[in-house]
Amino acid sequence: MSALAMSDYLLGAPAVADRSQRFRLWIDRVGVFLVCLGDSITIGGPAADGAADVSLLANLSRRHATLSRSGERYVIYAHAPVLIAGRPLHERADLCDGNELQLGGSVRLRFRLPCVMSGSARLDFLSDHRPAYAADAVVLMHDTCLLGPAAENHIVCPDWPQSLLLYRQGGALCCKSRDDLFIDGRHSPGGGELPPGTVVTATDIRFRLETIS
Amino acid sequence: MKFTFAPEAAPLAGYTIKRAIDRGGFGEVYYALSDSGKEVALKLLQRNQQVELRGVRQCLNLKHPNLVTIFDIKSDAEDDSWVVMEFVSGKSLEQVLEDHPKGLPIAEVEAWLSGMAAGIGFLHDRGIVHRDLKPANVFRENGVVKIGDVGLSKFITPSRRSAQTESVGTVYYMAPEVAHGKYGSELDVYSLGIMLYELLTGQVPFNGESTGEILMKHMTEAPDLTRIAAQFRPVLARALEKDPQRRTPGAMVLADEFRRAVQGLPVGEHAAAARPVNGKAVGGEPSGHAHTLPYPLASGPPSPAGSAPKTATPQTGKQFFAEEVRRNPWLVLALGFVFLFVFPGVAAHVGWRGGPFVPMGSTAAFVYLIYWFVKHYHKLTNAPGGPAGNGRNPVPAGRSPQTAGPDPIAAMKPLAPVIAVPVAKFVPKVVPPKKGPPQFSPATVRSIDLRTRLGGLSSSMALAVFWTVPATFLAALAAKYWSVLGPGAVNTLADPASIGLFGLTTVLGSWAVLLPAKLREGGGAETTPRRLIATALGAAVGACAFWLDQSLMVEPRFNSVFPGLFSSIGQFPLLGASRDPTLAGFVTFFAALFALLHWWWQADGFRSRRLKVSSALASGLMAFFIPALFVFPQGWGVCWAVAISLVVQLSAPWVSPGHRHGFVDDKPVV
Incomplete structure (x- = not known):
C-alpha cells in the first residue's frame, strides 16, 4: 500500500482522478465531512451529469465558482454571481480566514483556515443549503488535516481526548496520533496507512473513510 | 464511548x-x-x-x-x-447554549420557546406528557424547532398520572412533583420554564454537586429571578411554581405570556384571564389542571410548594440592606464618602486633608445612593411594588399579594380521594456540575504557541502606543478642567514636557504590564512569581520615569491629601528639595503600584470584559492610597494608574467567552 499512488488509492482510474480525489469521513458523535484532496474544487448546484465537486441542493449554476489552492493561498474564481464579505466579486479574489461567501441569492459559506501550521482549509455551511449527500462541512485538504477537540483543528471533535493527524505520504493517506489506534481492527500504535473504507478506532474515537465514486 | x-x-x-x-x-x-x-x-x-x-x-x-x-x-x-x-441535522439547543454562555437574544429566545411550546402543546392536547424535555432533546433545523425523544412520553389519564415507580428525565429540568411520582402535563411546563430561564441567562436556576442536591433545590428553593429582566419575572415565577396547580396552565400559555412580556404588555391580568375555565385553558389547550391532584398535601413528605419557604418568609428591608452591604462594594464606598462629608472632623482627625476629592467623591456617592435607593425602594420597604416582589420572592402572576401565600384549606378543597402515592426511588448520585459554558478566567491554564504569543505581544505593545495618545489627552483635560491634580496644579499637564513625561511613562508602564502578562499568559494564577516580576518591572518603570523627568526638566507639582507615612526609604528621601520626586520616590511608587494590583489580569485574553472601567477605577484608587504610605504627587500617580489600566485593556487581545473553549484544549499533534 505504501507504493500506492494517490490516484490509485482513491480511484484506480487516473482519467477521472480530478473528480475522484474526494472522500467522506464519517465520525461517530461528530458528523460527516467531505474531504477534497485536489488543488481545485468547483461548487455548483444540482446537475444530472457533470455536477460540481461540491454540488449543493441550491439554486446555483452547475459550476458556480471554483476554489483553487496555489501554494498557501486560496483563490476563488466566480463563474456566476458571488459576494465576498457582502461585496460583489469580479472574476477572482484571494480568500482569507473568516471570509463569508455568498453564492447566488441565498447560499452562504464561510471560508476557514483554522490552523496556521497547515495549508488545508474548511468551508462551513452558514445557510441551510447542503449537498444532496450528507456533509456537515467541506475540507480542502492540502498535506494535512487535523481532527481533534481544539478550535484550530480542521474538523473539531469536541469529545476526543486528543488530536489526530491525517496526512499524505508517498501518494497514500496516513494517520498519526498519540492515542493507541486500531486500523480495521489491527492494533496500529501511533498510526498507519488508511486504505479506502478503513475504520479507525481508539478510546472515544471512531471514524470511517469512505471514498466517493 | x-x-x-x-x-x-x-x-x-x-x-x-x-x-x-x-x-x-x-x-x-x-x-x-x-x-x-x-x-x-x-x-x-x-x-x-x-x-x-x-x-x-x-x-x-x-x-x-x-x-x-x-x-x-x-x-x-x-x-x-x-x-x-x-434525522435532524441542525444544532441542538444544548450546543446553542454552549455558544451563548450569557443567554440568547430575546428574538431567538422567543423563536425557540414558541417552537417548543407548539410541539409540547400539541403533545398535551393529545394527552401525552413528554417527561424528558431538555436542551439536548430540542433541535432547530432550517429555522424550525423540533422536539426529539418523545419515546419517553406517557399517556396521561387520571389513574396513571401517579404510581410510576421509576424516575426519569434529567434532573436539571425535573419538576418537583416528580419526586412524588406525579407525571402530569404540568411537569413539561416546568421543564419549559427552566429552559426559558436558561435561554435568558445561560444558566439553569438550580445547580448542584449531586442529584439529591439539585432535586432538593427544585423542591425547596425559589429561583433567583434577579438575573432576569423585570418584565419576564412574573412569567418565570409562574412557570417555575413548585405547586403544579399554580403553575402556568399550559405550554402555549407560557409562550403567550412571554410574547406579551416582550411586547411590554401586562402579563398578570392576561394570565388571570388565561386561567383555566372549566378545565380548559385559553387557546383550547387542555391544561391538565382539572385532573391535577393538589400537590401540596397529597403525599407524606413536607410539601415544598405548600410551604414555599422563600415565598412565605420574604426578606425584610433590613435584611436586604445588610445583604447589599455585604455584596455591593460600591455601596460601602458611597456610604464611606457620605460619612466623611457628614463628619469632616473624622477625616481631619486621621490626617486626611481631602483636597478636591471629598466634594467630588461625596457628590458621586450621593448620586449613586439616590440611584440605589430608587432602584431598590420596594425591597427596602418590603412593599409588593414590583411585579414579582423582590425577584427572590416571586408572587404568582394573576394573584393578588394577599392570596399569593399558601392556603392549605383552599388547597385541600379539590382533593379527590387521597391516593397513597409511592415516592419515587431516587438514588442520589454524584453528577458533574451542569455541562454548559465553562467559566474561563485569566487563571485558566492553557497552552499558547510561541508564534501566537509573540504576535499578541507585539500587536498589543504597538497598540499601547496608539492608545496612550488619547489617554494622555484625557489626563491633560482632567488636569486643566477638573483640577484633579490638586490646588495650584492646574495646567500642570499643559506644557509639552509634562505631556511627554506622562505619555512616555504611560507607554513604558503599559509595556511593563503587557510583556510579562503575554509571555506568561495561560500559565495559571502564579500570583507570587507574577507579583515579583511586576514589582521589578514597576521599579524599572519608576527609574525610567525619573530619567525622563530629569531629561525633560519637568517638575511634577507635589500634591497629596495624605501626609505620607514614609518620606524616605532608608537614607534616600522620596522627595527632593523642590518637592519633586527623587529616583527613590519614582521607583517606590511604581514598584508599589505594580506589586499591589493584579495587573496581568487586565491584560489577559480571558479577562471578563474587553474594557472594564471598574478595573481602571480600582487601579486609580490604589494609586490614590499609595501616597498615604510613600509620599508621591498623588494626582500624577492616579492619572498614570488609570491611563496604564485603560491602555493595557484597550491594547491587549481579548477572546470572547463563547470562543474560549477552543483555546483551552490540548494543542493538536502535528
Missing part, C-alpha cells in the same frame, strides 16, 4: 449504519441511510425497552412540524427493537 454496531453494519434490513450519533438514556442512536439514500436516525432500544416501546407506539402516528417524526418501529434478527426516526 463504545457502540454496538460498526459503520457499514446493517442490522435492520434496508438500512446501513454510517456513524453513531450518541448514546441516550435508553439506548444508542445511529445515523443511517436507507438503501435508496434517505437519511434516518436509528435508535436501538436496550434498557427499559418495554417502557420506551410503549411510549413510542403511542406517538407513532403523531404529526407535528415541531416534533421529530417517528417513521417506524422494527425488530432485528436478535429481536432487538429499533425506532426509525427523522
Whole structure:
C-alpha cells in the first residue's frame, strides 16, 4: 500500500482522478465531512451529469465558482454571481480566514483556515443549503488535516481526548496520533496507512473513510 | 464511548449504519441511510425497552412540524427493537447554549420557546406528557424547532398520572412533583420554564454537586429571578411554581405570556384571564389542571410548594440592606464618602486633608445612593411594588399579594380521594456540575504557541502606543478642567514636557504590564512569581520615569491629601528639595503600584470584559492610597494608574467567552 499512488488509492482510474480525489469521513458523535484532496474544487448546484465537486441542493449554476489552492493561498474564481464579505466579486479574489461567501441569492459559506501550521482549509455551511449527500462541512485538504477537540483543528471533535493527524505520504493517506489506534481492527500504535473504507478506532474515537465514486 | 454496531453494519434490513450519533438514556442512536439514500436516525432500544416501546407506539402516528417524526418501529434478527426516526441535522439547543454562555437574544429566545411550546402543546392536547424535555432533546433545523425523544412520553389519564415507580428525565429540568411520582402535563411546563430561564441567562436556576442536591433545590428553593429582566419575572415565577396547580396552565400559555412580556404588555391580568375555565385553558389547550391532584398535601413528605419557604418568609428591608452591604462594594464606598462629608472632623482627625476629592467623591456617592435607593425602594420597604416582589420572592402572576401565600384549606378543597402515592426511588448520585459554558478566567491554564504569543505581544505593545495618545489627552483635560491634580496644579499637564513625561511613562508602564502578562499568559494564577516580576518591572518603570523627568526638566507639582507615612526609604528621601520626586520616590511608587494590583489580569485574553472601567477605577484608587504610605504627587500617580489600566485593556487581545473553549484544549499533534 505504501507504493500506492494517490490516484490509485482513491480511484484506480487516473482519467477521472480530478473528480475522484474526494472522500467522506464519517465520525461517530461528530458528523460527516467531505474531504477534497485536489488543488481545485468547483461548487455548483444540482446537475444530472457533470455536477460540481461540491454540488449543493441550491439554486446555483452547475459550476458556480471554483476554489483553487496555489501554494498557501486560496483563490476563488466566480463563474456566476458571488459576494465576498457582502461585496460583489469580479472574476477572482484571494480568500482569507473568516471570509463569508455568498453564492447566488441565498447560499452562504464561510471560508476557514483554522490552523496556521497547515495549508488545508474548511468551508462551513452558514445557510441551510447542503449537498444532496450528507456533509456537515467541506475540507480542502492540502498535506494535512487535523481532527481533534481544539478550535484550530480542521474538523473539531469536541469529545476526543486528543488530536489526530491525517496526512499524505508517498501518494497514500496516513494517520498519526498519540492515542493507541486500531486500523480495521489491527492494533496500529501511533498510526498507519488508511486504505479506502478503513475504520479507525481508539478510546472515544471512531471514524470511517469512505471514498466517493 | 463504545457502540454496538460498526459503520457499514446493517442490522435492520434496508438500512446501513454510517456513524453513531450518541448514546441516550435508553439506548444508542445511529445515523443511517436507507438503501435508496434517505437519511434516518436509528435508535436501538436496550434498557427499559418495554417502557420506551410503549411510549413510542403511542406517538407513532403523531404529526407535528415541531416534533421529530417517528417513521417506524422494527425488530432485528436478535429481536432487538429499533425506532426509525427523522434525522435532524441542525444544532441542538444544548450546543446553542454552549455558544451563548450569557443567554440568547430575546428574538431567538422567543423563536425557540414558541417552537417548543407548539410541539409540547400539541403533545398535551393529545394527552401525552413528554417527561424528558431538555436542551439536548430540542433541535432547530432550517429555522424550525423540533422536539426529539418523545419515546419517553406517557399517556396521561387520571389513574396513571401517579404510581410510576421509576424516575426519569434529567434532573436539571425535573419538576418537583416528580419526586412524588406525579407525571402530569404540568411537569413539561416546568421543564419549559427552566429552559426559558436558561435561554435568558445561560444558566439553569438550580445547580448542584449531586442529584439529591439539585432535586432538593427544585423542591425547596425559589429561583433567583434577579438575573432576569423585570418584565419576564412574573412569567418565570409562574412557570417555575413548585405547586403544579399554580403553575402556568399550559405550554402555549407560557409562550403567550412571554410574547406579551416582550411586547411590554401586562402579563398578570392576561394570565388571570388565561386561567383555566372549566378545565380548559385559553387557546383550547387542555391544561391538565382539572385532573391535577393538589400537590401540596397529597403525599407524606413536607410539601415544598405548600410551604414555599422563600415565598412565605420574604426578606425584610433590613435584611436586604445588610445583604447589599455585604455584596455591593460600591455601596460601602458611597456610604464611606457620605460619612466623611457628614463628619469632616473624622477625616481631619486621621490626617486626611481631602483636597478636591471629598466634594467630588461625596457628590458621586450621593448620586449613586439616590440611584440605589430608587432602584431598590420596594425591597427596602418590603412593599409588593414590583411585579414579582423582590425577584427572590416571586408572587404568582394573576394573584393578588394577599392570596399569593399558601392556603392549605383552599388547597385541600379539590382533593379527590387521597391516593397513597409511592415516592419515587431516587438514588442520589454524584453528577458533574451542569455541562454548559465553562467559566474561563485569566487563571485558566492553557497552552499558547510561541508564534501566537509573540504576535499578541507585539500587536498589543504597538497598540499601547496608539492608545496612550488619547489617554494622555484625557489626563491633560482632567488636569486643566477638573483640577484633579490638586490646588495650584492646574495646567500642570499643559506644557509639552509634562505631556511627554506622562505619555512616555504611560507607554513604558503599559509595556511593563503587557510583556510579562503575554509571555506568561495561560500559565495559571502564579500570583507570587507574577507579583515579583511586576514589582521589578514597576521599579524599572519608576527609574525610567525619573530619567525622563530629569531629561525633560519637568517638575511634577507635589500634591497629596495624605501626609505620607514614609518620606524616605532608608537614607534616600522620596522627595527632593523642590518637592519633586527623587529616583527613590519614582521607583517606590511604581514598584508599589505594580506589586499591589493584579495587573496581568487586565491584560489577559480571558479577562471578563474587553474594557472594564471598574478595573481602571480600582487601579486609580490604589494609586490614590499609595501616597498615604510613600509620599508621591498623588494626582500624577492616579492619572498614570488609570491611563496604564485603560491602555493595557484597550491594547491587549481579548477572546470572547463563547470562543474560549477552543483555546483551552490540548494543542493538536502535528
